[in-house]
Amino acid sequence: MPAPASSSIRVSTRVAGFTYAIRNIVAEARKVEAAGRKVRYLNIGDPIPFGFHTPPHLIEAVDRAMRDGHNGYTNSAGIDAARNAVSAEYTQRGMPVTPDRVILTSGTSEGIELAIGALADAGDDVLVPTPTYPLYTAVLSKIGARAVGYRTDPANNWQPDMDDVRKLIGPATRAIVVIDPNNPTGAVYPEATRRALIELAERTGIPILADEVYGDLAFDGPAPLLGSLDPDALILSFSSLSKAYLAPGWRAGWLAVGRSPRLNEVLAAIKKLADGRLCSPGPMQYGIHAALTGDRSHQREFVRALRERSDLTVAKLNAIPGLHTVTPRAAFYAMPQVTLPKGFTDEDYVLGLLRTAGILCVYGSGFGLPVDQGFFRVVFLASPDELSAIYDDLADFTARFLKSPTHAART
Numbered sequence: 001m002p003a004p005a006s007s008s009i010r011v012s013t014r015v016a017g018f019t020y021a022i023r024n025i026v027a028e029a030r031k032v033e034a035a036g037r038k039v040r041y042l043n044i045g046d047p048i049p050f051g052f053h054t055p056p057h058l059i060e061a062v063d064r065a066m067r068d069g070h071n072g073y074t075n076s077a078g079i080d081a082a083r084n085a086v087s088a089e090y091t092q093r094g095m096p097v098t099p100d101r102v103i104l105t106s107g108t109s110e111g112i113e114l115a116i117g118a119l120a121d122a123g124d125d126v127l128v129p130t131p132t133y134p135l136y137t138a139v140l141s142k143i144g145a146r147a148v149g150y151r152t153d154p155a156n157n158w159q160p161d162m163d164d165v166r167k168l169i170g171p172a173t174r175a176i177v178v179i180d181p182n183n184p185t186g187a188v189y190p191e192a193t194r195r196a197l198i199e200l201a202e203r204t205g206i207p208i209l210a211d212e213v214y215g216d217l218a219f220d221g222p223a224p225l226l227g228s229l230d231p232d233a234l235i236l237s238f239s240s241l242s243k244a245y246l247a248p249g250w251r252a253g254w255l256a257v258g259r260s261p262r263l264n265e266v267l268a269a270i271k272k273l274a275d276g277r278l279c280s281p282g283p284m285q286y287g288i289h290a291a292l293t294g295d296r297s298h299q300r301e302f303v304r305a306l307r308e309r310s311d312l313t314v315a316k317l318n319a320i321p322g323l324h325t326v327t328p329r330a331a332f333y334a335m336p337q338v339t340l341p342k343g344f345t346d347e348d349y350v351l352g353l354l355r356t357a358g359i360l361c362v363y364g365s366g367f368g369l370p371v372d373q374g375f376f377r378v379v380f381l382a383s384p385d386e387l388s389a390i391y392d393d394l395a396d397f398t399a400r401f402l403k404s405p406t407h408a409a410r411t
């Protein structure tokens with residue numbers, strides 16, 4: 001039957017479950033800007049707008065690749081030079097993988113999507129941390145699989161609650177997502193936790209999806225690869241140039257499948273899926289080779305700058321009555337908690353902060369936390385002076401919100 005010419009085209013129901021609060025909330029910020037107020041963006045973990053620069057030798061490598069004519073499709077798994085470099089890097093860091101177990105991807109994001117696509121069917125379960133980086137829940141929702149959140153505990157530096165992880169594993173569980181160092185909490189897991197996760201994967205035969213994109217940005221020195229604790233463990237590791245190499249827009253990442261033969265079919269499935277999308281951005285693959293074989297001194301300066309901002313963030317936020325944050329140990333995120341007045345949500349607080357103080361953060365429920373717990377995420381990449389001024393304004397807003405929440409959220 002022909003539909004009326006004016007009726008809008010139907011979209012799939014799965015889109016409704018695909019939410020990504022970090023970007024969705026920007027629509028609210030645009031409205032605030034349209035009303036004439038300047039907005040300070042503390043929502044997206046991109047160092048570039050805050051004055052950090054991609055190392056020049058990476059840019060030269062990509063530029064040279066383009067000028068040398070490397071502008072066609074590559075193999076779907078990526079160019080050999082970069083796959084060899086990832087293999088050498090992992091092997092040197094204690095997780096030996098051969099180059100044929102490395103796939104170059106459009107950022108960590110595509111690695112996540114390929115791995116989940118290879119492992120989970122509609123109706124299956126994948127364990128994700130709560131709070132989580134929201135791409136995991138979004139991708140699972142898109143394929144009709146279920147994200148099952150395991151608890152990470154703010155009273156224990158946001159470490160995973162291992163009893164909870166164990167309890168949640170069932171016949172439909174296909175993978176356990178581990179984000180370490182963690183976004184949104186800034187946590188780095190101790191070795192005992194990491195070993196417990198590996199032991200669980202071994203005992204249950206459920207692989208770990210190890211998101212290690214912040215591994216080089218731990219404040220006390222690079223976090224060991226999870227697979228370095230047991231090279232035969234059931235681990236797929238993801239990373240990219242986005243964070244530690246300051247090139248998020250390049251969409252240059254990789255995934256490495258652990259050497260256990262039990263993962264061979266998963267590797268083959270990932271390669272099959274990767275064939276369908278042809279390749280990750282070609283010239284940027286040369287940037288991966290340059291990054292992993294060249295000078296990394298920029299990381300020392302970047303980590304120093306992050307630690308300085310983290311210290312400032314913790315000191316200023318913990319001085320605000322009604323607010324508390326756990327101290328981050330890596331990356332550029334803190335997850336403070338405000339004591340919400342009864343009946344109010346994290347979204348009320350965050351939207352009030354945006355509309356009345358022009359500060360954009362992301363509410364904790366955007367990362368899977370309950371709306372009534374008052375968590376929100378701060379990205380602390382701005383300069384210390386700017387951050388200091390922002391936290392002063394945040395303190396003023398918080399005082400008003402806690403005294404008179406309905407009024408404060410509107411004025």
Ligand SMILES: Cc1ncc(COP(=O)(O)O)c(C=O)c1O
Pocket residue numbers: 045106107108109110133179182183211213239240241242248253
């Ligand atoms: C934990 C985590 N995983 C993956 C990503 C996506 O990174 P990429 O730019 O490499 O796709 C991010 C980006 O913020 C992240 O925080």
